[in-house]
Amino acid sequence: MEKRVTFKGWLLPMCLLMPQIIITAVFFFYPAGQAIYQSLFIPDPFGLSMKWVGLGNFEYLLGDSYYRASFVTTAVFSILVTVTSMGFALYLAVLADRLIKGSGVYRTLLIWPYAVAPAVAGVLWLFMFNTRVGVVSWYLGLLGYDWNHVLNEAEAMGLVVVASSWGRVSYNFLFFLAGLQAIPKSVIEAAAIDGARFWTRFRTIVFPLLSPTTFFLLVVNIVYAFFETFGVIHTITAGGPQQATTILVYKVFSDGFVSQDLGSSAAQSVILLVIVGALTIVQFKFIERRVHY
């Protein structure tokens, strides 16, 4: 028996829903609509008039080698962030799962980085790796390695990947630990008695049983790397050097707000909108069905 509250009129339910509807409309529908609208125009350099170009902005983007390079950069960046943060989190979760004493302390400490805002995390890592005063780059210098992420593209990518993954490890760790603890202990013991040593057990029992968690985190982390790493990139590299760390979201910002090419920027937002929509569909469709034992 389901008990439902039914409203007779429409006024009260409308009032109750209104705050959420207003927020969604003002901060989501309106800007999204604006982006779609603007993506069809090119403004003049002074922003006084707009010229209708149809799908011209999209056509230009698809032919633009910088934009295609940014796609590759984004792919590399998000794969690295996802693999780094998930791999490290899984490793820590497996260790914490085996721990009997003091696991509460570990868990609490490991969760803290998640509370640090991306921009702040970016600044933290920037300080450590600063080419002149950074602690880490100084030690690297002692070892004979000349760290310079301002000039070296691979080092720049490495640094933003590490900075973006850092807080993410906490989040993934929590899910992995919960997933590990949901595996019945007797199943692991049965495998041990069947002759499987730790690594074999992990490969054949634990990891397959974690697959729903892993798949969920995969989607969530890709979405994170695509859309929520702006703060880190902006504080550390600002997309450089040579656009080596300009991921799609950063390019929306730099083309639109720095280069003032609003039409192109809007078109890029629309493309991102499609991508995030597709990812959401994947998440909903497949999480429930595909990866299940």
Place this chain on the structure above:
Amino acid sequence: MATIKLDNIKKSFGKTDVIHGVDIDIADGEFIVIVGPSGCGKSTLLRMVAGLETVTSGEITIDGAQVNGVEPMDRDIAMVFQNYALYPHMSVEENMAYGLKIAKTPKAEITERVAEAARMLQLEPYLKRKPRELSGGQRQRVAMGRAIVRKPKVFLFDEPLSNLDAKLRVQMRLEIKELQSRLGITALYVTHDQVEAMTLADRMVVMNGGVADQIGAPLEVYSNPQTEFVAGFIGSPATNFIDAALVPDAPKGASKIGIRPEHITLLPSGQGKLSGNVVFTEALGAETLVHLRMNSGTETFTVRQDGAMDLPVAGDPVGVDWGADDEMAFNDKGRRV
């Protein structure tokens, strides 16, 4: 096939002592049942034999080799868990083949052995199914099959039937016994159910508070319990206990006398060793349980009599009598006098 020897096994979790020195000698092919109430340490004992718990002190020997520090995978044992512990992402076939695959058994042999086990356990139609598509009884069989295919030295059973319904339990009990005697593999079986213990065991170990109170053949334990606990725990309905002072001609040094319900005869009021009143009766058909309150005090007696006999009426005063041979006398430490 193997012998197992437990020598003064002790186990503590932190400061709590759970097992206080257990000695058991198990012969090759023997079916040993460890029975006791919850918390008596019987599962811990089994898990130590499996290698899933460390031994605090004492020695476990399998086939003459000391295995205290040996990992579970190197002990050549198979275990059936209470919740079956099947691998949920593998089919029945894969579940049974898992151990063999790890042991790098040739493929043809794996197929053959799994097929054989499936035939023995009537699992052939379900080989491709996942555990979640099976009933409780079928899952239980898969867990058995997983143990059988490996042809281990020792079978360990940790309350394997307690998640099944009563009818299935009786059926699986017979099957386990039959399989074990056919395969001739030494088995160690833990249960809290004394009927399982009585029916399955070649010898049973009655555990009480971390101590093996008595080890012996089921009927020997039943008819000749060495402690008050064993006398009370084995047998249903439970043994009647009465203060030795109230019993005429009680043996010297006895503080309690135990008499099994089936050894008591009801007599008309005024006759026999003691007298009391009928509180209520339970007619079960083949037998009738008569519950008495004794006149001597607060003791209650249960009497088991043939179902064909007349039912006593509640409130009736009656006398009870028993043969002197059926008296089990225990001293104030609960030991047999």
